[in-house]
Amino acid sequence: MLKKQIALCILMLANALFYSGSTYAQQKTSPDSIRSKMQWFADAKLGIFIHWGIYSVNGIDESWSFHNKKISYENYMKQLNGFTAANYNPQEWASLIKESGARYAVITTKHHDGVALWPTKQHHFSVMRNTPAKKDVLKPFYAALDKEGIKRGAYFSLIDWSHPDYPGFLKDSSRYKIADNPKRWQLFQNFFQAQIDEVNRAYKPDLWWFDGDWEHSAAEWQAEKVRKEILSVCPGAIINGRLQGYGDYETPEQNFPVSRPKFNWWELCMTTNNNWGFHPDDTNYKTPFEVISIFVDAVSNGGNLLLDIGPKEDGTIPAEQVHILKELGAWNKKNGEAIFGTLPGLPQGHFYGPTTVSKDSTVIYLFLPGQTTGNIMLKGLTNTIKDIQVVGTEVHLKPKIVGKVSWSPVPGLVFINVPEKCKDPYMTVVKLQLDKPVQLYRGQGGLN
Ligand code: FHN
Numbered sequence: 001m002l003k004k005q006i007a008l009c010i011l012m013l014a015n016a017l018f019y020s021g022s023t024y025a026q027q028k029t030s031p032d033s034i035r036s037k038m039q040w041f042a043d044a045k046l047g048i049f050i051h052w053g054i055y056s057v058n059g060i061d062e063s064w065s066f067h068n069k070k071i072s073y074e075n076y077m078k079q080l081n082g083f084t085a086a087n088y089n090p091q092e093w094a095s096l097i098k099e100s101g102a103r104y105a106v107i108t109t110k111h112h113d114g115v116a117l118w119p120t121k122q123h124h125f126s127v128m129r130n131t132p133a134k135k136d137v138l139k140p141f142y143a144a145l146d147k148e149g150i151k152r153g154a155y156f157s158l159i160d161w162s163h164p165d166y167p168g169f170l171k172d173s174s175r176y177k178i179a180d181n182p183k184r185w186q187l188f189q190n191f192f193q194a195q196i197d198e199v200n201r202a203y204k205p206d207l208w209w210f211d212g213d214w215e216h217s218a219a220e221w222q223a224e225k226v227r228k229e230i231l232s233v234c235p236g237a238i239i240n241g242r243l244q245g246y247g248d249y250e251t252p253e254q255n256f257p258v259s260r261p262k263f264n265w266w267e268l269c270m271t272t273n274n275n276w277g278f279h280p281d282d283t284n285y286k287t288p289f290e291v292i293s294i295f296v297d298a299v300s301n302g303g304n305l306l307l308d309i310g311p312k313e314d315g316t317i318p319a320e321q322v323h324i325l326k327e328l329g330a331w332n333k334k335n336g337e338a339i340f341g342t343l344p345g346l347p348q349g350h351f352y353g354p355t356t357v358s359k360d361s362t363v364i365y366l367f368l369p370g371q372t373t374g375n376i377m378l379k380g381l382t383n384t385i386k387d388i389q390v391v392g393t394e395v396h397l398k399p400k401i402v403g404k405v406s407w408s409p410v411p412g413l414v415f416i417n418v419p420e421k422c423k424d425p426y427m428t429v430v431k432l433q434l435d436k437p438v439q440l441y442r443g444q445g446g447l448n
Contacts, residue, residue: 037236038248038265040151041207043341044103045299046332047153048325049269049276049308050093053111054131056278056313057082063112067161068171076113077162079313080125085133088315094144096317100325101332103340105145106153106209106306109138109199114162118202122195125162137315142203154205156196158221158243159212163188168215178220189222196226200233209251210242218244240267251306256294260301260344267304270294272321278310285320288327289371292426295328295339296367300354302344331426334392338365338429350440351378361437365391366430373423376430378414382439385414390422391429411441 055062057079058071066076097105110116118138119128127133142152160166165188167174178185199205208230213221223246230237241247249265256268272291273282286294295305307328309321332339338356345355346364353376354367368376388397397416404412422428 034248035264037238040103041238041249041304042265044151045304045339045342046100046102046295046328047104047106047151047267047304047306048097048100048102049155049306050105050107051111051155051276051308051310052117052137052315053108053113053277054079054083054115054127054313055111055113056311059278059280061275061279062108062277063157063161066170067112073170080115080130081132083127083131083133083313085127085131085135085137086314088133088137090137090141090144091147093141093311093315093317094148094150096322096325097145097150098148099329100307101329101336101340102150102307104151104153104207106155106207107138107141108155108157110157110160110195111155112157112159112161112212114157114160114166116195118199120195120198122191122198124160124191124195138199138203142205151206152203153207153209154199154203155209155211156199157212158192158210159215160188160192163191165191178216185220193222193226193229197229197233200230200237204234205237207238207240209240210247213242213244216244218246256297257301257303259348261303263302265304266302267306268294268298269306269308271308271310272324276308276310278312278318280318283320285324288324288331289426291324291328292331293369296354296427299339299342300345300356300367327426331424334424335427335429338367338391338431346438346440347442349442350380351376357438362434364432364434364438366432368418368428368430371423371427373418373420373428375415375417378416378432380411380441381414381432381434382409382411382441383434383436385432386435387431387433388416389431389433390418391431392424393422395419395422397430408446409441410443410445 051062053062060071065071066073109118114125116126118126119136120126128136145152159168161169165184167176167178169175176184221244223244227239227243227246230239239247241250249267250263251267251269253269273285275282291307298305309317311317342356342358345357351366353369356365366376385399388399400415401412402415416430418428418430
């Protein structure tokens, strides 16, 4: 019996260490410099992804529509003539992004079709040179983001299916093989690296979001050099994990992790309907409730959500997407203290729903899934609860501790009755103020 109790105490101590304030962050294994530059990203939790390009003219798949031969390349490129940006209001975009609660935005500076949103000096397509928009649409957007205090992200496709020196073109045809013509590949290397350098120097993105690295190896992209050169100009820039091993964080796409990813930093990128760019025939929008549930799930598992919108060719954002961002924003405004700047939540098994923990680990936030109210239960909490509050309200609740046995170190169950009147239209959050940094019992009852 004594042996069992000693073992239990050791286990509890180990868990207490894992969850005690600063030591939680110290679990990160990356060098200090990386950890400090990643801090804003870890705190940010929500970013808005923007796929804007000539594909919005016909409302077809971005780049893939010609690559997959749904439309001829010639007809795809005719969309250049219809990209007007006539009602583009970058300040309105930035204000909407701010309203959503997002802390960063990532825009497609260039997708796989090779059309740059900035006036590239390279001999290649840009909306400035080749469309009626005839302007740099990137610069005023980044300026508006700066004004709103939102970090600037640059999506950049390494793949460029339009460039005459890029091998890949259509799904079943390519221009050449690198092994047969290394000089031609070198021309492309010079080209794409010069474009990255242009964006890096002109706009100094806080975050680089590469895409398309799968078509070539790290050596072929010269990924190490690309990383180094970006950081030599912008030492604090964060680079996503699509640079063949030379990025800072992982980017699962449209796939939801079930168990907690083991990465230090990760970000789920997800569409609001089924498509990245503007697609008028795609009305399969996620509801605000679904988006909030996915967002909270990612955050409780240590990730961010990068939620995509696809503006029309004239620069207006589809009403359904505006609605989602506004509803998300209203929820964040009320419940944001449980999200922004928090730590990933309790390990599975303590609460049947997502959770987060404050940075000093003295607060646990319980997210009530599926619009639950009534009795909720928390297991294995060793701390004393000092206060319980329904976030965004003045309602304070009392716990009932059930089944605590005086001689056992196993904590009792915490039951909290959340009244119906406190129900948030999307997801109610309950805040538990603890006596000290959270300590958890992770054992198997009396069995260990
Ligand atoms: O091929 C692209 C796709 O069009 C879109 O841009 C997404 C966004 O993450 N990324 C690519 C596929 O991984």
